[in-house]
Amino acid sequence: SQQGEEDPQALSIQEGENATMNCSYKTSINNLQWYRQNSGRGLVHLILIRSNEREKHSGRLRVTLDTSKKSSSLLITASRAADTASYFCATDGVSGTYKYIFGTGTRLKVLA
Amino acid sequence: EAGVAQSPRYKIIEKRQSVAFWCNPISGHATLYWYQQILGQGPKLLIQFQNNGVVDDSQLPKDRFSAERLKGVDSTLKIQPAKLEDSAVYLCASSRTNQPQHFGDGTRLSIL
Numbered sequence: 001s002q003q004g005e006e007d008p009q010a011l012s013i014q015e016g017e018n019a020t021m022n023c024s025y026k027t028s029i030n031n032l033q034w035y036r037q038n039s040g041r042g043l044v045h046l047i048l049i050r051s052n053e054r055e056k057h058s059g060r061l062r063v064t065l066d067t068s069k070k071s072s073s074l075l076i077t078a079s080r081a082a083d084t085a086s087y088f089c090a091t092d093g094v095s096g097t098y099k100y101i102f103g104t105g106t107r108l109k110v111l112a
Numbered sequence: 113e114a115g116v117a118q119s120p121r122y123k124i125i126e127k128r129q130s131v132a133f134w135c136n137p138i139s140g141h142a143t144l145y146w147y148q149q150i151l152g153q154g155p156k157l158l159i160q161f162q163n164n165g166v167v168d169d170s171q172l173p174k175d176r177f178s179a180e181r182l183k184g185v186d187s188t189l190k191i192q193p194a195k196l197e198d199s200a201v202y203l204c205a206s207s208r209t210n211q212p213q214h215f216g217d218g219t220r221l222s223i224l
Binding site: 004033040041042043044045048088098099100101102103104105 | 116143147153154155156157160167168203205207209210212213214215216217218
């Protein structure tokens with residue numbers, strides 16, 4: 001079963017604009033991660049945010065987490081054509097098995 | 113460090129045939145995952161190993177899928193017999209315990 005649901009399913013923007021993707025999940029978590037997947041490739045880890053954190057930055061990426069709403073957002077600032085990819089959130093449970101469940105993904109297209 | 117290696121990259125078989133996929137994780141990574149990713153969806157965990165022991169195989173269709181991780185390093189995933197709905201990309205990932213996962217580029221399986 002899918003734990004996370006990303007929104008929107010697809011997003012198309014112009015280069016230089018900001019892209020925001022949202023993830024909602026159903027059960028309590030320890031950590032939430034965001035991954036990127038380029039076409040025909042494996043997933044690449046972008047950022048991990050723990051349940052006691054509210055915001056995290058990494059370069060042009062900003063992730064927020066609202067555990068009361070069971071949601072997270074990924075903001076990519078000043079997007080580039082190379083950011084074109086699918087983005088997935090992944091959540092773990094509190095059972096301590098380090099098992100992550102991936103969402104359905106947002107397909108981002110950045111137009112040059 | 114070398115990444116997660118998977119082979120083959122592509123495989124085409126007829127239904128009811130058997131197929132095997134191989135994964136070589138990053139050296140020192142105790143946790144190894146196999147995922148199934150159907151086109152347009154997020155990865156679905158099939159099985160998770162911690163060293164050579166199974167942590168979670170709740171979503172592995174055990175009547176046709178099997179996996180092993182001998183000596184806690186390389187792993188193989190087998191499907192026997194294959195069904196049309198098994199057409200997907202099979203991703204292997206590895207990680208240090210409770211650290212972000214590193215993914216291989218996957219094996220794209222087509223069932224005719």
